Every structure is written in structure tokens, then in C-alpha cells.
Amino acid sequence: MLLYVLILIPFTPGIGDIRKAKVEQPAQVLSADGKLLATFKPSNREWVKLQDVSPHVIDALISTEDHRFYEHHGIDFKRTASAALHTFSGDRQGGSTITQQLARNLYPDEIGRAPTLTRKIKEAITAFKIEAVYTKSEILETYLNTVPFLYNAYGIEMAARTYFDKSAHDLTVIESATLIGMLKGNSYYNPVINPERALQRRNIVLAQMVKYQRLTPAAYQTLQRRPLGVDFERQTEPPGPAPHFAQQLRKWLIAWADANDYNIYSDGLIVRTTLDSRLQTMATQALVWQGNQLQTVANSVWGTRNACSAHKDVFTAFVRETPEYRAAKQSGLADDAALKQVESDHHLMQSLCDDKTRVQAAFIAIDPRDGEIKAYVGSRDFSDDQYDHVQQARRQPGSTFKPFVYGAAFENGAKPDDTFVDQPVEITLAGGEIWKPTDDTPPSGRPVTLRDALAYSKNRITAQLMEEVGPSKVARLAYSMGVRDSRLDAVPSLALGTSPVTLKEMVSAYSTIADRGAYIPPMFVTQIEDRDGNLLAQFRPARPEQTLPPEAAQTLLDVMRDVVDKGTGTAIRTRFGIRGDVAGKTGTTQDDADGWFILMHPQLVAGAWVGFNDSRVTLRSDYWGQGAHSALPIVGDFFQRALRSRLVDPRAKFVEEKQTGLFDSLRTTIGTWWGHLFGADNKAAPQKEKPRAPRRAPAVSTSAAPSAPAVPAVPNATAPAASSAEPRDVEPPQIVAPHGASVPPLLSPPAAANGAQGAQGAASANGAAAGGLSPGLASPVPNAPGGTSPSGQTSLDQWVNQHTNGAGASSGTSSGASQ
Structure with missing residues (x-):
């Protein structure tokens, strides 16, 4: 027996494990301003x-x-x-x-x-x-x-x-x-x-x-004679101020901890994030406030008091998708009898109606100078809907996709004052179909500048511009600027935003515009410490990747200023009184299924999406369904609060390249020639480096962020159609991370210093919904069209060929997004 006991001793927990359990502490997640965001308890x-x-x-x-x-x-x-x-x-x-x-x-x-x-x-x-x-x-x-x-x-x-x-x-x-x-x-x-x-x-x-x-x-x-006196109430963990953000961070942190031999539930890790708790509160308040307003509209439109009686035809389709209906059919009942049986359950019908007509919204704000995520709200109420509409839901972006078309045109040499005639447009597709984009006003027959076409979101002008630029170029540009996890169909209707994408991708791409064409992957962790405050890992922003020439990005930004100055986003000025240097774009998809708005400021880029989980449900209102009236108020209210509190500088200006006159150019040329000829040591006027937006000094990294398996998010299976071909959720571009490593979900902590500084990472094969890039690594830049980089990464042209349908594919016949 003694021998048996001795044999079993190695199979019991060691003294070290027992001491560790004695001081077990869950990881704490802190905001950039030191507030507790979440505690990861088992x-x-x-x-x-x-x-x-x-x-x-x-x-x-x-x-x-x-x-x-x-x-x-x-x-x-x-x-x-x-x-x-x-x-x-x-x-x-x-x-x-x-x-x-x-x-x-x-x-x-x-x-x-x-x-x-x-x-x-x-x-x-x-x-x-x-x-x-x-x-x-x-x-x-x-x-x-x-x-x-x-x-x-x-x-x-x-x-x-x-x-x-x-x-x-x-x-x-x-x-x-x-x-x-x-x-x-x-x-x-x-x-x-x-x-x-x-x-x-x-x-x-x-x-x-x-x-x-x-x-x-x-x-x-x-x-012993007294009753139990039970006062029962289930206890739920409080969601915290940023539950969707914490949910995605937990996935990444588990992978990081496993790779570095830590336990997020017991080792007392302290994770410092980029999120600002004050901006997060403002974002949540703005989203809840607008969501409640729109819910009142939805209740009125759908007749929710009487179980969606206002739209019986659509609601009947919902009933046929319930388990109760399927059970009734399996019992042998005919369709009408099965429907009647299910509809007799008034509690079920009301619950189904309330669930289907619950307005949803999402919001994210990113600092364009370093990619830091500052606010992140995944739904109206985490307790009711834990589905993350920032980085899981793929929805058609509508007209918020148009800047990629105009950006590609400006890169090709087009000017804001170039014109196209506002006339009926018919584009013949490879399958013989005819695509006829329309606007909510009839063709005027007059020339319209590109500046006005984007400001007023003209579909016919954008379609003509798309035909001139080419869908493949637009898809390639959108990918390089930040839309890196969703499949883009390289077809003409892509100009109107018919390929579903995530809100995180779109705001990241707009951050590229705000930073003069330089893409920086979104980041959300700055450092990790142990329970005693000792630094375990510190991260810094990834190296910027110039994806759009600064001149073209500056022109695009300037044109997008007109959206809020005189175009579809003027409520930013007139209703919310924002007087800063801002630019943006509204977006509305077909049948008003999705409303978008993204606003760019030199220090912050913020975007919001509004819709329903089931895209067959809409606000059914030509007014409330537009992004300018559904999503814009969330962003406007947020920026109004942020500017008033001075968390965002209202006097900040976008840094613009100084235009060089003929005399300046001649003087610079002569000065450079003189210096080379006579050996003058920088006394001649040198060619000035193009100015960039001010950047924060990057923190020195002490540890590399580990690679972790990506967890694909659940795609939005009911994305609304903007063309006759129903858009579908698809796999992301497969790009190999360095050394064959897989990547974590959602977002990348910034680049780490131990050898990863110049490395290039990318989304993993199954990281689409997670939107993830390899931690601490910049995204890949293809070396040559149609080839692969020395590290084995797929080139951009390969991605376009593999993950788009090609310019000749069918794009449907409907007009798609209008604003």
C-alpha cells in the first residue's frame, strides 16, 4: 500500500500549483485612461x-x-x-x-x-x-x-x-x-x-x-419552525462598459497566454488596451439614444403591438421558419393548418415579432494616426444581442463604398472638376444582362463634376466612373486600404456597395484616407503586465503601408468634405453644430435595409451601421431608412460630445501637402544642382519631405505578440440584396502569415520589436469574420502583379483573381444603394 501511495504522488498536483491556486487572480482589462473594462473570470x-x-x-x-x-x-x-x-x-x-x-x-x-x-x-x-x-x-x-x-x-x-x-x-x-x-x-x-x-x-x-x-x-x-425565506434571483455577470470589445479581446488573450505559458483566469494579468472609457461611454449613449428613437419608428411601421400585423406577408415567412411550424408540418398538418396552429400561440407570435423587429446598431472609432481603437459598441444591448455587428456582421455598405471608386479615379489622374453627363446608364454584363443604376431623381442631362457626384451620392455618375476605372482596380484599392477580410465581387455594381463587408473594415479603410493613404492595421492592446506590474509584453503600431498616393488621398478627402458641407451629410453641420475639419460619407442599401455613416476627423474616424439582424425587415421609410437619418445621428451625437469634452481637438486640421509653385520648383531644382556641383552641405534648398499627419511616438516593444488560431465569426446569412444575384458571405483572401503562423481573431495588437518590425502579416485563411491580422505585423504588400512575395505571401493581384468574380460577372439589374 505504501508503494502504491508513493507511485500516485507524481500524479497529484504539485506544491507549485497549489501555491498558485492560493493567490488565483483573473486577468483585468483596463482602458487607456486606467478604467476597468472587464475581468476574465472562469x-x-x-x-x-x-x-x-x-x-x-x-x-x-x-x-x-x-x-x-x-x-x-x-x-x-x-x-x-x-x-x-x-x-x-x-x-x-x-x-x-x-x-x-x-x-x-x-x-x-x-x-x-x-x-x-x-x-x-x-x-x-x-x-x-x-x-x-x-x-x-x-x-x-x-x-x-x-x-x-x-x-x-x-x-x-x-x-x-x-x-x-x-x-x-x-x-x-x-x-x-x-x-x-x-x-x-x-x-x-x-x-x-x-x-x-x-x-x-x-x-x-x-x-x-x-x-x-x-x-x-x-x-x-x-x-427550525421558520420557513426558508428564499428570495431567488439568477445572477448574471455585468457586461461591463465594452462587452463586445472584451469578448473579442478574451479570444486573443487566451491564445497569447497559451503561447506564453500564462493563465488568464489565475495569473493576475493586467491588459492595457487602446479603448478610452470616456469615448466608449459617449458612443454607447449615442447608439442607445438613436436606437430607441428608431425602435419607436419600427414598432409603428410593423405593428408590433399586434404581432407584426402590418406586414402579414413577410411575417408569415418568419412563422414558416420556426421550429413550431416545422413540428406541426412533421405531424402531418397541411400548410394552412400548420400556420393556423402556430399563429394561435399569441405569446410565441409576439415574441417572434419583437425579436425580428428589434433595431440593431453598431459603432467603432479608430485613431487614424496609429490605428488604435478608441470606442467599440457591437449592438444596442449586449444582454439582448451578443452578436457583434462591428466585426462579425457582413452587410452591404451602400454608398459608403463609393470613395474607393473616386480614389481609384484620382489615383489615375482624374480631377474633382472632371464631369460626366447625368444620363441613363446601361452597362452590358458578360452574361448578357443589362445593369441600369438609377437615382431618386430623373436624369437631368447636364454635366456633373466628380466633386458633386460624390457629395450628392449620384449613382449614375459613379457607375460611369466605375466603368472607366475598372472594377478590379477598385476592388484592389479597397482591399489595400483596409477591406481585407471580406470578398469583393469585381463587378460594376460593386461601385454602389453590393459586396457585404464589416463595419470594422470600412472604418479602418476610411482611417487610411484620413492618414493620407497610409494603412495601419487596427490595434487594441498596448501592453500586458503581471500581477505585480512587471511588463510582460508591450506593443506598438504597425508600420504604415502607403496604399493610395498622398496626393490622391488628399484630393479624395477634400471632395468628401463636401459631403458634410453641402451634400448628404450636412446634418453634421446643421443639426449637431460640428465646425471642425471633418469629411465623411453616408450609405443606404436597397429597400433601406442598411444605414451607414462614417466621419473622418484628423484625430478620430468613427462609423455607425443601423439595420436589423434579418435584412428582410426594414424601417420601410424613405426618410428614416436613409443612412443620413439612421446612422448619421449616432456619429454626430458622439462627435458632438467628444469635441465639447475636448477629448478630440476641435481645432485640429488635416495635414495637407503644400502646393509648390513654378518659382519654388525652379529654386529647389537650382539649389539641389548647386549643392551637388559644389559640394555644399545641405545649404541649398533640398527637396522637402512630404508632410504627414502627426504621429504619436511608438512605444518600444519588449515582447512579440504570439500567433493564435483565428476563430471565424458567424456570417450574416441574411444580407440584403442590391442586385438580382443575392450577395453571399464568403471566405476571405488567404494570405500566409510569416513562418506559417496562424492569426488571432478580430484585430492585431501592434507590431512587436523582436524581429517583427519589418515583417508583414495578413489575414489567415479562416480569419475572415474575425477580421484578424497576425499580431504585431503589418499587412502584406505584393511584390509584383500575379506573383508572390519572398515570404510566400499571396500577392494582391492573386487575391483579386482568386477572390473576385471578375469584371464580366453578373451584377444584377437593380440600382443598389442610393445614398
């Missing part, structure tokens, strides 16, 4: 000190579970022998001490729960080790904070809140006895489901307290 548990627990709980626990707790060293040999004798005689009894139970709670995998001799020996060995490391008070504290109490409540604090709506410090004698009584069998003695059993068990605990002189007999006679 379960719904709140750790409380032993002195903050009612003494009645401790008395009830020791009296019932281990009355010689302070006398033994992990195993009560008397109790073990007594339990063995009773078990051999047919009356099975447990002999585990509190320390042994703690061993099972802390290490269920290592010890197991099978009623075998091996398990008991492992349990005993681990109990001895715990007693060697922990004091008795620490054992009690750890036990009370780790024991489960059903309903996702772990520990005495969450149990007290769940069953009695109070803190563990305030538990009375009978409440303490009720909770300790559950330890014998949580489900069997559940005071909510089985109150009679729970009452009997509670009184047994009270009797044990009398037996071991922790309760007087007189008090027992009074207390």
Missing part, C-alpha cells in the same frame, strides 16, 4: 475574504462537514475509519474533510470523482499538500469561494445573492444553514425546486450546530 464568482463572510456560515460548515477541522492535517483518520466501517456494513457514509473536498474542487481532472481507492488516495495526498501550504483560515476561504451552488453561482457570495438577495456578510443562521445544507447535494436539496427537502436538510444542519455547541437548543427550537 465562472460567475466573486471572491470574498473570510472576515467578510458571516460567522454563521463558518459555524454551519464546520459543524456539518468537518467538526475536527482545526485538529487534523488534511485527513480525519477517526472519521475515515468510521465511514469505512459503516460502508462495509452496508450503510455508505462519506468521510472527506473540508480540505479533501477543496482538493476535489480545485483539481477535478487530476483527482477525479470516481468512488475508487485510487481517487481517495490522490485526494488524501493533495489534502496533505494543501495543509502544508495553506493556513486553516485560507483553506476555509478558498473552499467557500470555489464551491458551486447551481444557477452558475460559484462561491458563498454569489450563492447569497442568488438565493437570498444579500451579501455573504449579512447571512442569518437559517440562511447559512440552508446554503451549507445544499453541499450534500445541490440539486436534491435545491431550495427553489425542492423546498421541503431543503427545509429538512437545513434543520439537520441546525441540529449539528447544536451538537457541537455552535447554537443553543433554545434557538434551535425557534429556528
